Amino acid sequence: MSSTLFTGGVIWTGTGDSDALLVTDGVVRALGAQAVELATGIDCERVDLDGGFLMPSFGDGHAHPLYGGLEAVGPAVRGCTTIDxxxxxxxxxxxxxxxxxxxxxxxxxxxxxxxxLFDARWLDAAVPDRPVVLRAWDYHTLWCNTAAIERAGITADTPDPVLGEIPHRPDGSVLGTLREWGATDLVMNVMPPRDERERIAALGTAADYYLARGVTWVQDAWVEPHDVATYIAAARQGALRMRFNLALYADPRHFDTQIEQFAASRRAVEDAGSPLLTARTVKFFADGVVENETGALLAPYCSGLHSHSRGQERSDSGQNLGMQNWEGDSLAEAARRVDELGLQIHIHAIGDAAVRQALDAIEYTQERNGSRDRRPVIAHVQLVDDTDVGRFAALGVIPNMQPLWAQMDALMTVLTIPRLGVERADRQYQMQTLNRSGAALAFGSDWPVSSGAPLDGIAVATSRRTSDGQPDGGWTPHEIVPIEQALSAYTTAVAYQAYAENTWGNVTPGASADLVWLDQDPRNTPPLDLPGVGVRATYVRGAQAYRADNGRDRP
Known part of the structure; x- marks a missing residue:
């Protein structure tokens, strides 16, 4: 029996504070005076928190860790601030x-x-003789050079595929930007597969990244069959080091064949026997993203900044309403069939039309399949119509939102607001509105689309400001989330989403000791200073999985 006593700082349980914590064999045994008393006279490691803050470790309710880990393998383009x-x-x-x-x-x-819109010729100037494929930070878009376009067999005469768009230059030639799965798959399907050792190493890179930021559970929100095999191989090699749940990707073009694979994938993960790996979820994309004008809206886009794809819906006036990936009632029926397997529904929905379609699908599923503890998730919820806000709580739907996005950064001012218009843009990311409605608000990062550091997101959730403090008082300040609620949305709420509220996500006797030790109390830290709060150590089941020598070094 091994025990560790934590003292010398504030211990936040998720509901209150304590000054001592005893962990035995990876499980919380006692708090406060009882913890000190039980530790007396036994062989016990003692950790002085040095005035720091110990709390439940963070969970990330929506991310793409395998993709994030693989980013480190290719060209370092994320930090670039110009096309050159x-x-x-x-x-x-x-x-x-x-x-x-x-x-x-x-x-x-x-x-x-x-x-x-990015031109293939810009990349041709650097690499004319080999294919170059770059994903945009939204992961819904590719920028390719001419060699890649040619390898994919895309020509000026190639029609827009189902669920995709191929933009052209004014002379009709292919530009080099591909939007949404139907188009990006044309290139992805001819690319050579990554080496499996490289993919397993990428999961280790992702674990390093997350553990250094206090995260011990991640919902991988886009997993295909070969990804399942990679996770199982990593689990068998002991390479995971943190908790992962897999959301199996549901493609409307191939769903009837996929549905047969979902239960088999879940069984394969269960057979791997790793306590760190589960596969309980299926991921649907209801729409695309606003920045491509593929997010599905109830009212038309107002910019017309690019030519429309044939896959996009039109209003009666012919204006663009974006793209609904599942036609008619197909999303509802697919969700029902997934639910029949006992799997959790997780739907990407950006626009207000997509959010409504997702809610309708979940309501249909409940009506057809009856009552059970299903905890469906709608991720992102960038826009939600006023008439749909109350449906989240009524249907037991978890809005998993990305708080870092709720700021007036370049993405918002350059790409998003021109497409939505100011009035509609000011209704984005209604986190506190949904929270007050009784919905079980949970947070995620969508890493590597954006930072996977929970404190970066919490800084925005609690301020609605950019890192340089703009705008003064916060953008749509009525949607600011109080700090303890924001911490809970990244801990206990994600544990609830993961069906793990009795396992981790809080610091109570009997819970797994999944913990993060911060160098100061975030509740007493100005919001804009939260990203600078240091992670001194992260624990998974009581074992130290990460430690920073000075409390601030992070990969």
Missing amino acids: EIVQAVEVYAEAHPDEEWIVGASYDGSLADGG
Whole structure:
């Protein structure tokens, strides 16, 4: 029996404070005076919190850890602030890797080109003789050079595929930007697969990243069959080091064949026997993203900044309403069939029309399949119509939202607001409205789309301001989430989403000791200073999974 006593700081249980915590064999045994008393006279490691703050570790309710880990393998384009910097980073990488047949990277800033439209010829200047494929930071868009476009067999005469768009230059030639799955798959399907050792290592990179930020559970929100195999291999090699739940990707183009695979994938994960790995969820995309005008809206986009895809819906006046990936009642019926398998429904819905379709699908599922503890999730919820706000609580739907996005950054000002208009843009990310409605608000990051550090997101949730403090008083300040509620949305609420509220997400006797030790109390820290709060250590089942020597070093 091994025990650890934590004292010398504030211990936040999720509902209150204590000054001592005893952990035995990875489980919370006692708090306060009882913890000190039980630790007396036994062989016990003692940890002095040095005035710091110990709390339940964070969970990330919506992310893409495998993709995030793989970003470290390709050209370093995420930090580039100009198109020229991206092209230079690709050129440097290509010169350093002359034997790589394809140059693959992510995540470039889609706001750097007008309308988010990037030209293949810009990449051709750096690498003309090998395919180059870069994912945008939204992961719904590819920027390819001419060699990649040609390898995919895309020509000026290639029609827009189902659920995709191929933008063209004014002369009719293919531009080099591909939007949404139907188009991006044309290139992805001809790319050589990543080496499996590289993919397993990427999960280790993701674990390093998350544990350094106090995160011990992640919902991988887009998992295909080969990804399941990678996770199982990593689990068997002991390479996971933190908790993952897999959401199996449901594609409307292939759903009837996929549905047969979902139960088999769940069984394969269960057979792997890892306490760190589960596969309980299925992920649906109801729509795309506003920045591509593929997020599905109830009222038309107001910009017309790019030519419309044939896959997009139109209003009676012919204006663009975005793209609904599942036609008619197909999402509702697919959700019902997934629910019949006992799997959790997790739906990406950005626009207000997509949110309504997702709610309708969940309501239909409940009516047809009857009552059970299903905890359906709608992720992102960028726009929700006023008439639909109350349906989240009524249907028991968890809105998993990305608080970092609720700020007036370049993505918002350059790409989003011009497409929505100011009045509609000011109704985005109604986190506190949904919270007050009684919905079980949970947070996620969508990493690597955006930062996976919970404190970065909590800084925005509690201020609605950018890192430089704009605007003064916060954008739509009535949606500011109080600090303890924001902490709970990244801990206990995510544990509830994971069906794990009795296992982790709080510090109570009998719970797994999944903990994060911060160097100061975030509740007493100005919101804009929260990203600088140091993670001193992270614990999974009582074992130290990460430690920073000075409390601030993070990979």
